Every structure is written in structure tokens, then in C-alpha cells.
Amino acid sequence: MWKMDRPKNDADALVTYGPGSPERERLLAELERVRKTPLELPCLIGGEKVYTGKTIPLRVPHDATRLLGNAHLAGSRELEAAVENALKAWKDWSTAPWYQRAAVFQRAADMLATVRRTEHIAAIMTNLSKTPFEAEIDLAELVDFWRFNVFYLHEIYQEQPLQGQGEINRFDWRPLEGFIVAVTPFNFYSIAGNLPTAPAMCGNVVLWKPAKSVLYANYLIMELLLEAGLPPGVVNYVPFSSADGATVLRHPLLSGLHFTGSYATFLTLWQTIGSSVEHYRSFPRVVGETGGKDFIFAHASADPIALGANLLRGGFELQGQKCSAASRAYVPESLWSNVEEYLRREVPLISMGPVEDLGNTMGAVIDEEAFRKIKGYLDYARNHPEEYTLLLGGGCDDRKGWFVEPTVIRTSNPRGKLMTEEIFGPVITVYVYPDDAYEETLRLCDATTEYALTGAVFAGDRAAIATAECLLRHAAGNFYINDKPTGAVVGRQPFGGSRHSGTNDKAGFWNNLTRWLSPRNIKETTVPATNWRRPFLG
Known part of the structure; x- marks a missing residue:
């Protein structure tokens, strides 16, 4: 295992888009391109584009007459295919060396921070109605999530049990057995990108349900991950309705839920899982961040x-x-x-x-x-x-x-x-x-x-x-x-709350990643006993 230095925050190097700057000109040109090219956005299952025919229009919040494109929604048939593809991908992905998995997200982070930055900033601004500053801190946070999660995962894998005389002890940091459902919110592109990928980085496979109002910006994240080398089926992009989702949540191989959204929705999802708990192969991990006052x-x-x-x-x-x-x-x-x-x-x-x-x-x-x-x-x-x-x-x-x-x-x-x-x-x-x-x-x-x-x-x-x-x-x-209560930076202010605000499994921190791992302890005895009798027996 190689030595890995703590990353630097991309959030400390935001592009300002000041008047007259080349970055500003590139951004304005990209915003104009987005305006002229509405898209037909499919589901992405097993790495393949799936056009279901069940579509919703995507409107620009600050100009509802403007059509960003149409997005295809997944139904029960697509969800069954997504589960099948995820479980198929799990066989190789769950056993791949962790640094091979991590390399996908390191590449995605570097691409997002450089060659894909302007394209994604324009999508965030248009789809989420964010100013350039808000779009920059949002994009930078996803770059930080991917870089810091790799760093924290490296630290976790180095965490091993103590050794004793005549024995070798080690942790096998296994992914969970089955698939994870990630339900992401509309307000942060970065959270949408982190919720499916934090478990995936740990060797898990994921069904990703993005919020319907931001399917344009979220689809670009999924495209970027595939371009960065994410194997087909590891993350399946399937915007689906609540009615169809109940079947997925009751699947016997559901291993976890990673959620950000409203308290009422989280409560409903947890109750659905709780009512089916005897049918699962393993107790699903439930991680959620809801709202605040x-x-x-x-x-x-x-x-x-x-x-x-x-x-x-x-x-x-x-x-x-x-x-x-x-x-x-x-x-x-x-x-x-x-x-x-x-x-x-x-x-x-x-x-x-x-x-x-x-x-x-x-x-x-x-x-x-x-x-x-x-x-x-x-x-x-x-x-x-x-x-x-x-x-x-x-x-x-x-x-x-x-x-x-x-x-x-x-x-x-x-x-x-x-x-x-x-x-x-x-x-x-x-x-x-x-x-x-x-x-x-x-x-x-x-x-x-x-x-x-x-x-x-x-x-x-x-x-x-x-x-x-x-x-x-x-x-x-x-x-x-003496600061506002917003603007948490990955690695410096790990984010999450308790009470009705969630399970407080801090996003962008090592303890969140441990929720997606199931350690197996392995003890190897170097010189096995050859006499079953204990000394007190004489």
C-alpha cells in the first residue's frame, strides 16, 4: 500500500469569473450553448442508455418557459434490470483492489476540476438557478468529496487489529453484500454526486435515484463517472417514482440506503425498510441527512x-x-x-x-x-x-x-x-x-x-x-x-446533524465510509496447538 498525502481543498481555489477574464467568457459561451441545445436524457443501466418513453420536462427555475430537455423515468422493469446489472457488477467490483476502484474517482475529480469544469458550472447554474459563486462551491465540494473519500478510505484500510505472539490478525474491509439505494436532493449537485459514489468507492454497487428537478446536472455527473472508467452496473442512474421504489426497498439483497432529503420522506423510507427487515439477507445500513431549522x-x-x-x-x-x-x-x-x-x-x-x-x-x-x-x-x-x-x-x-x-x-x-x-x-x-x-x-x-x-x-x-x-x-x-451556519468544507467541517436532522454520519469524513464497509477479522495461528488438554488438567 502506497503513502497518500492529505488532499488540498478545491474549494480553496475557486474560479471567480471576474469581468474581462477568459473564464468568464468561456462560461458565458457555455451558458449560451446550453440554452440552444435541449437534451433527451435517458436512464443509465449497466452503462447503457435506456429510453423508457415515460418522460418529464425539465424547466429552468428562473425562466420556466425554457426547456432544458426531457428526462426519461425508470419504471419497475428498468429497476429490475438495474438490480440485475448491479448484482452482476458486484462480483468483480467488490473484489477489485481498492486502489483500482479509487483511481476511477481520482480521475473523475481531476477531470471535473479542469476539462469539465465550465460545462458543469453552466449546468449547475441553469438547472439549479445558482450564481457562479454558488455553482463553484458546489462543484468544488464534489471534487473534494471524491479526493478526500479516497484519502479516508486509504486511512481506513490501514487500520488493522493488534498482533499477539504466535498469531497474525488482520481486517478484511469488505463491501456490503447486495446493493445500495442512493436518494439524492435537488439543492446540491455535490451531494447528488457523493451519495452514490461514497458506497461505490468502498466496493459496493448502487441504484441512484436523483431528484427529478435536477436531472440535467445529475446526468452529467453520471456521464463523467463512466468517462472516468467506472465499470458498467456499479452505479445505475434510475430516476423512479415512489411507488416503484417500494419494490426496490423490499428486495432481499438491499444492503443500504444513502439519503438526503426531507424528514418526512426519510421517515417513510426507513419505515418501509423496517417493515421488511426479516426478509433481508443482512440488516440494511440506513444513513440519512434530512432538514434543519x-x-x-x-x-x-x-x-x-x-x-x-x-x-x-x-x-x-x-x-x-x-x-x-x-x-x-x-x-x-x-x-x-x-x-x-x-x-x-x-x-x-x-x-x-x-x-x-x-x-x-x-x-x-x-x-x-x-x-x-x-x-x-x-x-x-x-x-x-x-x-x-x-x-x-x-x-x-x-x-x-x-x-x-x-x-x-x-x-x-x-x-x-x-x-x-x-x-x-x-x-x-x-x-x-x-x-x-x-x-x-x-x-x-x-x-x-x-x-x-x-x-x-x-x-x-x-x-x-x-x-x-x-x-x-x-x-x-x-x-x-462568529460565522454563518452554511458553507461546510469537506475534511474541515464534516457535515451532518442529529435529532430529526438525520443519523449524523458525517458526509465527506471517514466515519461515513465505515457505514459502507463490513470488516471481517481474520486470525492466522502460526504454530497450531497439537494437544487439546489445558495445563490445569495436568
């Missing part, structure tokens, strides 16, 4: 300008469609006037529109369903003026795309609907608390929701930081001090 909590010693700036970045970037996005804020009375003044000055400067216009700060939310959900919360706030005061934004416009203005709402009820439920949009609800109720309000923050994904505390007082870190210990799996 993420907080920013300010102490009276916080810098109000830093607090305001991070409220905007944490709450409104990617239109608030991050499971880590700041959605509720707790601000002391002594700071509120300065913070409110900052927000009133800065929020109107946030420009919203098509992301192909590189002067825009925000794009649109992903689809009509998301638009209606967010609008419903804003209508609720307007209809309950005794509880909510709309300070900024609140406008919704679906005439061309699905646009929701960055919105700040103040509430008098810290346990109300907008402080407890996940909105998944550019809406921040603020509760202003008495300065002398710091610890009491920290406990309130901890107890307000069932989620525990991300959170942040802003303070200059070190004792206040220590108190928040203690009282909010279980309120967030990723906890930030």
Missing part, C-alpha cells in the same frame, strides 16, 4: 455589522434552499436597532433574476411546488399580524420563473410556526430577546424545534461563547462561532 444566535457583545452580513449570507444565498441555511435568529434588544438598520440598508441591494446575468445575487427557487410552499408561509405571516411583522421583502412572482424576495420577519412568538418549521426558502424570522435572558433564550433555542443540523453564535465575550457552546451542545451537528 438552523439558527443564528447573537449575544449582546456581538458585532452588529458582522451579524447582519452573516444573516444575509447564511439566509439568502441559494435562495435559502440549503438544509443549513439560517432560518431563525435570536437578537438581544441592545443590538436590534443597529442590526435592523443594517438589514434595511443592505437587503434592498440584493438583486434577483436570471443567474446568466452575472450581476444578480439571487436566482429563483427550484420549482412551482417549492414556490407555493414558501409563499404559504409568507401568507400565514401576513394573516397573523399579532404574531409576525414583515420587515423586508415578502414578494413572490411566478410570472416567468419562481422568484421569492429575500424576506425578514420579526416575531413575538419564539415557538410559532415560522420559528419551528422548515421553510426552505429565503425567509429569516427574528426573535428579539431581553439582554438579561441570554441563557434562558439559549435553552429556548435548543428546545424550539425537532431539528439539530446547523447553528451559529455571534459574540465577543468568550464566556458567552462557552455558555452557548455548552447549552446548545445537542442543538446542531455543525456549530459555528
Whole structure:
């Protein structure tokens, strides 16, 4: 086994696409090419393109009149073929030397970081309505996932048991027996690429169900993996409906579920698996990250300008469609006037529109369903003026795309609907608390929701930081001090939460990979015993 150095984060070398740069010109040309070439996107089963005839149109979120292409969906017949191809591929893939498997993802990472970068950035921007900056950090995160997961896998394989006199002990880090289902979300291209490939890197085979709204960008990931040398059938790209998926989840050779999405969907999938547990060859591994009701909590010693700036970045970037996005804020009375003044000055400067216009700060939310959900919360706030005061934004416009203005709402009820439920949009609800109720309000923050994904505390007082870190210990799996609760970097802030936010098997870290491995301990005795009698027998 060779020595492997810890990778450097691609996220530290983002392309800026500054005015006049050649990267900007290449990106604009690629965006125009995407505009002119709608695609017919098949399933990919056993490395082969499969056109099922059951299609859905893919619309651009910030221009719903624009067709990106049509995507073919898998039905029960295609899922049966995918399982068959996966299990066939498992025989060779599960026994291949780990470095041969890893080489596929190292090549894919290098291709994505260089020759395929502009193409994929344009796809992310168009399909997910991300600005160039948001698209860059998304792509860089997938590059980091692939590079760091190889590094962590190298470290895991070197982890071996202790030796004793007259014996040789070793771990055989086996993949799981069967196939894994990866269910991926719409909001992060990087997560979509990581969920099927982390288990595959460990020697497993996968059925990948991408979110229907982002099939264009996700399809490019699958094409890239095949181009990088991923053997046919190791990952099968099969967007399918929930009804068809139940059969797959009850298959006796299901060995695991890797999921990111809503709490309600994760609960349903886990219940489906639980109801069939006696039929499986092995107990399936269930790994999931769901949602959050993420907080920013300010102490009276916080810098109000830093607090305001991070409220905007944490709450409104990617239109608030991050499971880590700041959605509720707790601000002391002594700071509120300065913070409110900052927000009133800065929020109107946030420009919203098509992301192909590189002067825009925000794009649109992903689809009509998301638009209606967010609008419903804003209508609720307007209809309950005794509880909510709309300070900024609140406008919704679906005439061309699905646009929701960055919105700040103040509430008098810290346990109300907008402080407890996940909105998944550019809406921040603020509760202003008495300065002398710091610890009491920290406990309130901890107890307000069932989620525990991300959170942040802003303070200059070190004792206040220590108190928040203690009282909010279980309120967030990723906890930030004087920073927004978004933007985790692979290897530096392994990501995941607990409670109703998921199983906290940190994505992009070694402990996530161990979930996709089943170690076999092998003991070899060098000089076998030749007498069965123990010494005490004489």
C-alpha cells in the first residue's frame, strides 16, 4: 500500500469569473450553448442508455418557459434490470483492489476540476438557478468529496487489529453484500454526486435515484463517472417514482440506503425498510441527512455589522434552499436597532433574476411546488399580524420563473410556526430577546424545534461563547462561532446533524465510509496447538 498525502481543498481555489477574464467568457459561451441545445436524457443501466418513453420536462427555475430537455423515468422493469446489472457488477467490483476502484474517482475529480469544469458550472447554474459563486462551491465540494473519500478510505484500510505472539490478525474491509439505494436532493449537485459514489468507492454497487428537478446536472455527473472508467452496473442512474421504489426497498439483497432529503420522506423510507427487515439477507445500513431549522444566535457583545452580513449570507444565498441555511435568529434588544438598520440598508441591494446575468445575487427557487410552499408561509405571516411583522421583502412572482424576495420577519412568538418549521426558502424570522435572558433564550433555542443540523453564535465575550457552546451542545451537528451556519468544507467541517436532522454520519469524513464497509477479522495461528488438554488438567 502506497503513502497518500492529505488532499488540498478545491474549494480553496475557486474560479471567480471576474469581468474581462477568459473564464468568464468561456462560461458565458457555455451558458449560451446550453440554452440552444435541449437534451433527451435517458436512464443509465449497466452503462447503457435506456429510453423508457415515460418522460418529464425539465424547466429552468428562473425562466420556466425554457426547456432544458426531457428526462426519461425508470419504471419497475428498468429497476429490475438495474438490480440485475448491479448484482452482476458486484462480483468483480467488490473484489477489485481498492486502489483500482479509487483511481476511477481520482480521475473523475481531476477531470471535473479542469476539462469539465465550465460545462458543469453552466449546468449547475441553469438547472439549479445558482450564481457562479454558488455553482463553484458546489462543484468544488464534489471534487473534494471524491479526493478526500479516497484519502479516508486509504486511512481506513490501514487500520488493522493488534498482533499477539504466535498469531497474525488482520481486517478484511469488505463491501456490503447486495446493493445500495442512493436518494439524492435537488439543492446540491455535490451531494447528488457523493451519495452514490461514497458506497461505490468502498466496493459496493448502487441504484441512484436523483431528484427529478435536477436531472440535467445529475446526468452529467453520471456521464463523467463512466468517462472516468467506472465499470458498467456499479452505479445505475434510475430516476423512479415512489411507488416503484417500494419494490426496490423490499428486495432481499438491499444492503443500504444513502439519503438526503426531507424528514418526512426519510421517515417513510426507513419505515418501509423496517417493515421488511426479516426478509433481508443482512440488516440494511440506513444513513440519512434530512432538514434543519438552523439558527443564528447573537449575544449582546456581538458585532452588529458582522451579524447582519452573516444573516444575509447564511439566509439568502441559494435562495435559502440549503438544509443549513439560517432560518431563525435570536437578537438581544441592545443590538436590534443597529442590526435592523443594517438589514434595511443592505437587503434592498440584493438583486434577483436570471443567474446568466452575472450581476444578480439571487436566482429563483427550484420549482412551482417549492414556490407555493414558501409563499404559504409568507401568507400565514401576513394573516397573523399579532404574531409576525414583515420587515423586508415578502414578494413572490411566478410570472416567468419562481422568484421569492429575500424576506425578514420579526416575531413575538419564539415557538410559532415560522420559528419551528422548515421553510426552505429565503425567509429569516427574528426573535428579539431581553439582554438579561441570554441563557434562558439559549435553552429556548435548543428546545424550539425537532431539528439539530446547523447553528451559529455571534459574540465577543468568550464566556458567552462557552455558555452557548455548552447549552446548545445537542442543538446542531455543525456549530459555528462568529460565522454563518452554511458553507461546510469537506475534511474541515464534516457535515451532518442529529435529532430529526438525520443519523449524523458525517458526509465527506471517514466515519461515513465505515457505514459502507463490513470488516471481517481474520486470525492466522502460526504454530497450531497439537494437544487439546489445558495445563490445569495436568
